[in-house]
């Protein structure tokens with residue numbers, strides 16, 4: 078069942094359209110990635126879902142409520158891209174203060190905060206936040222998004238600008254939160270992270286969704302898997318048009334036939350053998366999300382058939 082539904086969501090700033098009619102649904106327990114180049118409209122979308130900015134048009138329903146309603150805020154944890162923290166407070170005091178704002182009983186809050194900080198491996202919890210490193214501050218901000226034990230988490234660039242070790246902790250922790258049953262919507266520039274933890278993705282460009290689906294579906298819609306058939310001879314002359322190789326090149330005395338599916342692999346093999354040669358190797362090449370992203374982000378912003 079969808080826990081988050083967005084229909085034709087739009088945001089205009091003056092005459093400028095930052096988000097142009099987004100529609101998608103997110104199932105309970107999913108990790109949903111929002112990716113796109115700078116200025117694509119990711120933060121604007123996430124802020125509308127979190128109820129921090131008012132849409133110009135369209136609707137969003139999060140956990141059965143309109144963003145911004147108090148009943149929805151209790152079920153939501155939002156991690157902004159940049160989270161101003163109270164620098165004079167210690168992490169513990171700060172998190173207990175926020176838990177109190179959500180009316181979390183003190184003993185429950187203490188346990189919850191301790192659990193989050195343990196899992197995030199935050200050291201020096203009694204240090205003033207202002208004296209903490211950037212990575213430690215980010216962990217405190219993540220723990221803050223969890224003080225009310227929300228069902229839905231919206232994380233805007235949770236690990237941007239952090240060292241690889243801290244980044245890894247945060248990404249692994251996000252994965253664990255999903256295993257705990259939380260629904261997570263997050264934006265990230267690091268597509269490896271997106272690829273490693275997201276169930277489904279939307280790619281935005283210029284305010285529009287230009288691709289969507291599981292990574293598999295997005296791959297299929299944007300080139301998909303290629304098969305590289307290496308052979309002693311060129312089989313392309315013996316192929317009919319239907320299974321024709323996309324590309325034939327010579328490499329180190331071998332002929333490489335690049336084809337799109339297994340039927341074409343078989344056709345190339347038959348053609349090579351008919352020409353008196355043999356297939357020496359077959360390799361599968363799958364485009365990374367990064368390669369797909371570069372392709373769709375450089376095209377005019379129109380959604381393809383995914």
Ligand SMILES: Nc1ncnc2c1ncn2[C@@H]1O[C@H](COP(=O)(O)OP(=O)(O)OP(=O)(O)O)[C@@H](O)[C@H]1O
Pocket residue numbers: 090093094095113114115116117118119120121122
């Ligand atoms: N308050 C605002 N007033 C006017 N324009 C804005 C405002 N906030 C965002 N924009 C514009 O809307 C567009 C989308 O911005 P947004 O921050 O949503 O992009 P983004 O995809 O999150 O980018 P980034 O990856 O750089 O964070 C940008 O062109 C931005 O300049």
